Amino acid sequence: MTALTNRYDFALFFTVKDGNPNGDPDAGNLPRMDPETNNGLVTDVALKRKVRNYVNMLERPGYAIFIKEKEPLNKKIAEACEVKELPTFQNTSGKWETKLAKTRSQEDIRLLQEWLCAQYYDIRAFGAVMSTGPNAGQVRGPIQLGFARSVEPIMPLELTITRVTDVDKEEGEMGRKHIVPFGLYVVHGFINAKLAEKTGFSDEDLDLFWTALRDMFDFDRSAARGEMAAQDLVIFKHDSALGNAQAHRLFERIEVFRKSGEDTVPVGDPRSHNWPPARAFSDYEIRVNDTDLPSGVTLLRPW
Structure with missing residues (x-):
């Protein structure tokens, strides 16, 4: 597409x-x-939540939802790292090595974002902050609501x-x-x-x-x-x-x-x-x- x-x-x-x-x-x-x-007033966050919930019901490949209730984001970023064969910066105790993650190259971040955008509709639409945990940087989405x-x-x-x-x-x-x-x-x-x-x-x-x-x-x-x-x-x-x-x-x-x-x-x-x-x-x-x-x-x- x-x-x-x-x-x-x-x-x-x-x-x-x-x-x-x-x-x-x-x-x-x-x-x-x-x-x-x-x-x-109704916040933009409340409206985007409703859009996400609607799209999530489709259950179609490429239309998954990144930001869900009670689902940690770092695990999804780590999945992208594993697919792209990049380090997740997670130590043996399961904690994320934040200082190491911040050293990830811009090219590796680009590869992670490309994969995440292809999988998750709400990242393609609204963007996402993914600089935590394994670190996939930040994506600014094309759709903005007031x-x-x-x-x-x-x-x-x-x-x-x-x-x-x-x-x-x-x-x-x-x-x-x-x-x-x-x-x-x-x-x-x-x-x-x-x-x-x-x-x-x-x-x-x-x-x-x-x-x-x-x-x-x-x-x-x-x-x-x-x-x-x-x-x-x-x-x-x-x-x-x-x-x-x-x-x-x-x-x-x-x-x-x-x-x-x-x-x-x-x-x-x-x-x-x-x-x-x-x-x-x-x-x-x-x-x-x-x-x-x-x-x-x-x-x-x-x-």
């Missing part, structure tokens, strides 16, 4: 209903928020629940559950074709990424996350590897509107302040100005 040759900038819109899309462990697992605006942010402020609810935590107790205990009644979030993403050349990220890999963005929430269900769903994907495809326009200028063409009955106003318009709160994606409308697009830029809306 040949590496990607086009740059892409994209915006993914998704909704959450009666769930916690990304709890903050430093705040009692409350939904993450911008304290100045009360807009909800934080997702709700288009309007959210109002998290803290609900009291009963739960059973001790099998020797007949009665339950009181607990807390945090939810966002409803929120529409948007995350901006960027795909660098020049970095794709280095990792081998291909058009086939990209097609799988778009599919993962569409379906990842359907395979990430839990009582805590409520109902989450991908709603719209706006893609700006560039004719060249370096791109034909600045990403932020392209994102300015995307506008989100609030709807109530027959009335439609831009999000944040004072006229909508007395409207009922949004409780469905149908309360919004996403518009993209596709007139006079910069030369070499194509608008795609695959869903």
